[in-house]
Amino acid sequence: MTYDLDTTETRDVRHGVRQALARYRGLTVDDAVLVADELISNAHRHGDAPRTCRLELTHEGRYLRIEVDDASPRQPRPRTPDGSGGRGLMLIDRLASSWGVRNGARHKTVWAELALDREGSSGHAPHLAAARDWDSGGLP
Secondary structure (H helix, E strand, O other): OEEEOOOOOHHHHHHHHHHHOOOOOOHHHHHHHHHHHHHHHHHHHHOOOOOEEEEEEEOOOOEEEEEEEEOOOOOOOOOOOEOOEOOHHHHHHHHOOEEEEEEOOOOEEEEEEEEOOOOOOOOOOHHHHHHHHHHOOOOO
8 A cells, every 4th residue: 555645644544554454453553553653753754745655565464564755865863752752763663573764866765564473463562571571570
């Protein structure tokens, strides 16, 4: 699926993620929606038009690949979170199996892949394991 981010509402892309992952449930879908939302928000906040988002199931449906293009030459960079933001790339790095940037002649593509068959796809996310351990009296 491809979306023109300059004419499409972010909620419509989130809906597209949910549709693409209709056979999945729980935190797998929530994580994918959050990663898509962060990539799109970063493109709107830091990138230039035209902006595009692509969603694709890859590796025989075991991964969701989210790609967001924008025309800005500025590269994404993690920063220290503060009151104005700075958490987006940290979230993407934590939730995605991998992510990166591909530079083209007139645009860049920031992409992320999420494993759909990873431990946690039943609603028990590995990135929340420390919180589960803490709640059950164990050490994180």
